[in-house]
Amino acid sequence: MQWEEEMCIVHGDNRSAGDKPPKTVVELWCRARSGHSVTLLVQGLRPYLVVAQKGRPQPADQAQSALEFLASMDEVVEITPLGDLWTDKGEKPHWKVEVTQPYTVPRLRKRIQDLWDVTSADILFVHRLLLDCDLGPHILACGEILWAGERAPAETQNETTGDRTTAAGRIAEAGGSGLYPTDMVLSCNLEDLSKAEPFRTPFVTFSFDLETSIQTNRILCAAAVIDRAGERSEHSFRGEEGDIMEGLTKLVRSEDPDFITGYNIDNFDLPRMLERMDVLSGRSKMDGAELYGWGRVPILESEANRLLPKRQQNRVWRIPGRIPLDAWWQVRQTLRPERESLRYVSKLLWPEEEDMHKLDIDASQMDREWAERPDEVVEYCVRDTILPLDILDRLQSVARKEALASVSLTTVESASLDTTSRWIDSLVIRLADRTNVAVPTTISGPRRRDQIAGGYVHEVESGRQPWIVVLDFKSMYPSIMISNNICSTTLVRDDSTDDSHSVSPTTETRYLSKDERIGLVPHLLEQLMSSRDQHKAALAAARESGDEAEAFLQDQLQYAVKILMNSFYGVFASSFYRFTHPDLGASITEWARHNIRKIISDLETEGYDVVYSDTDSIFVRAPVDADAPINKPEESSSEFESWDRARSETIRFGERLAERFTKEGAELEFETALSAFFSHGAKKRYVGRVIWPREEMLIRGYEVRRTDSFALLSRTMTEMFEMILDGEEWAAVEMTKSVIDDVKEGRANPAELIISRSCKGTLKRDGSVDFSKVYDNPDGLPYVRAAKERIRRGLQFTPGMKVGYIVTDSKASPMDVEPWLVDEIGEDPPVYDPTYYARRLAKSLGRITEAFGWSEKELLSGSRQQSIFDF
DNA sequence: CAGGTATCCTAC
DNA sequence: TAAGGTAGGATACCTG
Structure with a gap:
């Protein structure tokens, strides 16, 4: 009995379905859109790898005797010419070498790699199926029912399909292994599978x-x-x-x-x-x-x-x-x-x-x-x-995995458990195969030692600055890759030059023009950019019409596209990826540094003050009345008008800069307007009072953002920032002193003093944890000692988890700590070391108050002045 | 006690 | 022997 329906591929594998002639079946474990599970046994795909003569291109007929030898090998079933494929040594003739079973591919590759350039030889067979048939996780499948259990649709169940004994026989005949524990088992051919529109699967x-x-x-x-x-x-x-x-x-x-x-x-x-x-x-x-x-x-x-x-x-x-x-x-x-x-x-x-x-x-x-x-x-x-x-x-973990599978055209298992480079593989290899580009294997061996240079980070001065606009480049690295056609397949590897080339600003790395050859990466990124726009439009339309389910799906999809796009740079700047070259990553960041520095110097030449910049963002002082209040006055107050005018002028300034510096392929967006910006003078650490497009406080880098800070520090620092951004630094200092005094007197709530850090380790077969493999001196680390104490006390510890602890004596070296077990076993909190916590507060907060002339020492000394806090 | 190393976590 | 990147701040421990 034939059956057809939409389903989502959870995972796939393959098994041998006979040796003479050699046959391989792909098993696809799926969940049908209507709810039941399906094992699809797909026939008709044979494993292969691709070969070419080594080195520079040579005529195909010179390969004749080598091909004959290859054909005589046990694993080899058939060899067919593929014509010329692109390689980094030029376009040259390639042959598809079909083999008996997937597991012979790595073996054969090793045996012949001294004689041939071997490509397409490290691709999992089930992925091969998705690539060759251009499928994603959501498919429409049509096949012969070999088994239909109780949860299968009623119309598929009958005496034949529901009989266990005969089903097992039918399945074996179709190349399967027996009665799979799924609701249905179907047998089909490659042609019976086609791509379906994404839907939300009832997993x-x-x-x-x-x-x-x-x-x-x-x-x-x-x-x-x-x-x-x-x-x-x-x-x-x-x-x-x-x-x-x-x-x-x-x-x-x-x-x-x-x-x-x-x-x-x-x-x-x-x-x-x-x-x-x-x-x-x-x-x-x-x-x-x-x-x-x-x-x-x-x-x-x-x-x-x-x-x-x-x-x-x-x-x-x-x-x-x-x-x-x-x-x-x-x-x-x-x-x-x-x-x-x-x-x-x-x-x-x-x-x-x-x-x-x-x-x-x-x-x-x-x-x-x-x-x-x-x-x-x-x-x-x-x-x-x-x-x-x-x-x-x-x-929404499952929905996210499904969406990622859908946009990267892979199985849900791969989206859930595989790494970034696999998702990229799924798109890149597909396109390479379609555009006659040979697919090299992933580079193995030791990592590259010399790093490429990264983004540019501008020095930041200590202190508060009023009225700032923040602009940043939209998808900076992807845009650079697209506009300069950056790809392994467009990189000019010899010293030829041409006016049409795209040339990087300092190392003068060259890329072919798009007219000559469009790179795989720019091609895919452009597709992804436009597909994200489409999902966003569909999301808006669904919201408009009140279709919540569709809106949810489209939102997941657009988000997955964003994630995927942003991971391209990392993969292509890595040292091991199949289509990588050290110059690729280096030239992307080179263009990025060049672009942002150019804008900074242009602005500075014109007399504007660039306060900060990191990689793709730029913070500029708006030319507005410096006396306008930075904290928002009551609307009825006489100062409101001045604040409001500064606000609108700042916004107009931001919009103007965005328009002025946006070029084709490098869109500078006006991100936020701040009424005040503060940093104590360290890169990647700043605070801002956002007044547009919404009102909020923006904090980056500071302890407030860090999961290994303690609550009292984060809370106090946040309050301090509020005051500083309102121009009340003296009150901030007084408030801080009173907090530190309380800590010194032992009046702090220990729950606010928990420090929590991730702790590594390797799990041994008997369930115990070994710390010495991952740490040079495990007992020298407070969190390792806390983890060990947890284990000793019979509490769970798994490698990688965060361990919470309280410092009980910092005079000892290494310092004494106790794990925090109040949440889990209701134990009394440990007694904290007041000196330690007072010092840490003073140090972290003192760095900030230093900008206004109050040092760590002064915060710690406790010499509080008469203040609004003394009632 | 200064300086170097190991480690964590964050910004982009 | 598996694998997205670099820049940067901060802390604790250890050494001389």
Whole structure:
């Protein structure tokens, strides 16, 4: 029975489907737009690599005997000429060498690379399918139904499609491995797949959590929640450890989720499952599959390798067919919270809902808690599986991954777990293949030592400046790449010159004109720029018509395009990427420095004051009445008119500068107007009172922005900035002195003194953490000592997480610190070292007050003057 | 106690 | 043996 519908590719893999003749099947695990899961078995694609004669271009017929030898090799099935392809040594004849199976490609590449230039030889087979058929994650697929389970659409279920035994046979015949745990299995050919418009897929997510014994590492209980497009069901497991693991595994296999989440699963739950599986199953791999066979493949001896979750080195976990997405990592990336415990994060996200973060179990005493009140432990465990789902919902993590997959034309798994260079690959290789450019392999080996120069940062003077306009270049690096046609394929590598070339300002790196050859990178960036404009227009139209769902989708897509565009520069300025050259990155930043410096010097020549500039931005003093008040007066007040006039003149000045300095391909935008700007004289650290296009305070670089500052410092500094920007520096100093006095007297709230820093480490197989591999002197670092103390006390620590601590004695060397455990186990706060905190406050705040003549020493001395604070 | 090194985090 | 970049500020520890 044939079936056709739209679906989204979650993940893909391939397997051999016979040797004589050699056949390979691509397995695509998908979620249909209508909700059920599908395994697509795609036939008809054969693995290949591409070769050319080494060195300078030579006539194709000189390759004849070498080609004959190549054709005689075991792995090689067929060789076909591709004609001339572009390479950095010129255009030359290439041949497509089809091979038996994907796994032979790297082997063959190594064997022949002394004889041939080998290209297109490090591309994952499933990506090959998306590239060659020009598909993205959203597809329309048509195929023969080999299996239709209970959740498959009713009209697909009948006696034939629903019979397990015969289904397994049909699947094997189509090159699949057996009865996949998906709702449907379809067989199709390459031609049966086509690109579909993006839609929001109703993915299924599985969230789980383990509670384990601190003494023995044994799993005491577990919980899981399934989210099926918003519909949730809760499950809990207790009893024998093996039964718990089997229960979880059965649930994964029957509910068949696309995403697997939880809090800290990457470094805790997933490795712990593997460790306990080893303990319980001994040597039999198939016992292991019953305990932990979460891979989306049948439970068969032949699938032993794909059934279990895996992680190479210290990288992300991979589960064939599914996507492990740690809620902790998503929180870290999108929220950047000061602390990262689940309790802290849930309070941050849902401050109103008390029972969501009720603290009732002491995780550091899990064995005792489990012995005394197992029901509460299970309840606690269930709650900790619901929160990660709520977090992913709130952060829109899944929708973002899907949008990124859609704009980079890759699988959702690749968008979720792969790195920037893979997403770029997906677009670049596709275009290279279509425009006859050979695709070199990624460069391996040691990193380049000499760095390229980066952006220009202007010196900033200490003090306050009134009425400033901030302008910046729109998408500076992408614009430079587009307007100068910067690409590996347009770089002039010999010393030829031509008037049509685009020539970089100082090193005189040359690029071909667009008329001669349009570079891959400029071509793609231009496409992305216009597609972002289209998504933005569609977003506006959807909002207009009240179509919330469409507006959401278009907003996700335009944002994903932005992210993708901004990552081009980094990848092409890197030392390893396949289409890279050191001159590329260097000339992009060279143009950038040149452009911004030119504007600065033009403005200065005309007598304007450039206060600051960083890479693509410029801060200029507006020529307005210097006596106008900088803090906004009441509208009824007599000074209001003066302020308001300064404001409109500043805005007009900003608009005028933007217009004047905007050129074709380099758009300077008027970003904000400030009534006051302050810096203590350090680059990348400044504050501004924004008065246009909205009213707010802008802070960059200062401790206020840093997650490793402490709350009291951030709060005091923010208040200080408010006062300084209002012109009340004396009050700021007095306020600061009173804060420091309180700290010295021991009156500060210790919760405001927590310092939190990320701490690395390597996870050992038995679950313990090794710090000495990543740190020269681990015990010399306060946060490592705090992490060690956490571990000693039976609390979770996973490599990379932030550790909160209080300094208790700074006179000791190294200083004494204690971890902050109040959130997690309700422990009394440590007693802080008043001298240390007073000194840190005075130092950080003193740097700022120094601009007005008050030093750190004066803040610390406590010699407060009579002030408005003394009532 | 000055200066160098290791480390973190941020701006762009 | 996997991989977006550079510029810059700040802190703690260690050494001489």
